[in-house]
Amino acid sequence: DAKTTQPTSMDCAEGRAANLPCNHSTISGNEYVYWYRQIHSQGPQYIIHGLKNNETNEMASLIITEDRKSSTLILPHATLRDTAVYYCIVRLRSEKLVFGKGTKLTVNP
Amino acid sequence: NAGVTQTPKFRVLKTGQSMTLLCAQDMNHEYMYWYRQDPGMGLRLIHYSVGEGTTAKGEVPDGYNVSRLKKQNFLLGLESAAPSQTSVYFCASSSGPSSYEQYFGPGTRLTVT
Numbered sequence: 001d002a003k004t005t006q007p008t009s010m011d012c013a014e015g016r017a018a019n020l021p022c023n024h025s026t027i028s029g030n031e032y033v034y035w036y037r038q039i040h041s042q043g044p045q046y047i048i049h050g051l052k053n054n055e056t057n058e059m060a061s062l063i064i065t066e067d068r069k070s071s072t073l074i075l076p077h078a079t080l081r082d083t084a085v086y087y088c089i090v091r092l093r094s095e096k097l098v099f100g101k102g103t104k105l106t107v108n109p
Numbered sequence: 110n111a112g113v114t115q116t117p118k119f120r121v122l123k124t125g126q127s128m129t130l131l132c133a134q135d136m137n138h139e140y141m142y143w144y145r146q147d148p149g150m151g152l153r154l155i156h157y158s159v160g161e162g163t164t165a166k167g168e169v170p171d172g173y174n175v176s177r178l179k180k181q182n183f184l185l186g187l188e189s190a191a192p193s194q195t196s197v198y199f200c201a202s203s204s205g206p207s208s209y210e211q212y213f214g215p216g217t218r219l220t221v222t
Contacts, residue, residue, distance in 0.1 A: 034209070043113075043199050043213025044152065087151065094206045096142075096167070099151030 003027070003090045009104040012082075018075040020103050022088030025069045031092055033064060035073045037084040038102070044087065047073065078107045110135050113214035115200050121220045122190045130185040130217050132200030140203045141183035142167075142211065143175060145196040152199060158183055159206070190221045 005023040012018040024033065035047040048055055048062045050071070055062045061074040075082055087102040116131040132141065139160050144152040154167030158177040172194060174186045183202075187194060197218050201211040 032209075041197075041216065043201070043216055044211075045213070046210040049209050093209075096154055096157065097152075097211060098168075099144075099153075101149070101151050 003098070004088045004100055006086075006088050006100065006103045008101070009106070011106050011108060012075075012078045014080060014107055014109050015077055018078040018082065018105060018107065020073040020075075020086050020088075020105060021070065022073070023070045024088070024090045027068050027090050031090050033062065033068075033071050034089040034091065034097070035060070035062065036087045036089065036097075036099075037082075038087070039081075039084040044099070047086075078105075080107050080109065083107045112136065113200055113202055113212050115198075115214040115217050117217060118215070119218050121222065122187075123222055124191060126190050127186070127188050128190065128219075129187075130198055130200075130219075132183045132185070132202075132214060133181055134183075134200075134202040134212070135181065136202060136204070136212065137180070138202035138204050138212075139180075140205060140208070141177065142201040142203075143173070143183065143185045144199045144201065145169065145194075146199060146216075147196050155185065155198075190219075192221045195219060195221045 034049040036044040038044045050062045064071045085102040113134045142157040143155040146152045153169050156175040161180040164175045176184045197216045200214040203211045
């Protein structure tokens with residue numbers, strides 16, 4: 001069974017914030033939320049991860065709800081180069097990555 | 110550092126032919142992985158290795174063999190290629206089982222006719 005649910009596609013205007021949701025209602029206490037993205041035809045790229053607290057790095061912010069059943073990846077100022085498929089993955093640290101179909105984000109000029 | 114590199118970038122095979130895909134990493138990572146990606150799908154794990162001389166099956170191992178004779182290299186072999194193995198193959202590496210980040214190569218696009 002899929003551990004995460006993501007919208008198939010989303011659009012965002014260049015320069016605006018892109019907010020990508022992920023539902024993981026069956027997440028267990030020790031499972032982390034990871035985000036990767038895959039720009040067209042390239043290998044996936046790690047973005048960010050979190051357990052309970054909100055996280056921010058140079059690429060994005062990750063907001064996890066208090067009950068941990070959902071999260072949102074935020075790209076604060078989306079650019080055309082952020083057009084990609086974004087994968088939300090839930091796993092224990094020792095488990096292997098399992099990729100779903102992700103969300104196709106299109107950033108429009 | 111080159112990171113993770115894959116050879117070749119493209120290949121066309123006829124059904125029944127064999128070939129080997131090479132993955133190399135220069136980050137001294139213990140773990141290495143082979144994935145395949147079909148159109149409109151996420152990545153699926155074929156085989157992986159937790160260290161030199163070790164290999165293990167992933168989600169879709171049938172029709173593939175792997176070897177990890179050197180820590181920096183992970184080879185994926187197709188003994189008798191089939192059209193169903195037409196795919197894009199990605200190699201990845203990580204420093205260990207608890208590593209947050211896997212580093213991916215640029216991919217090999219394989220077509221089997």
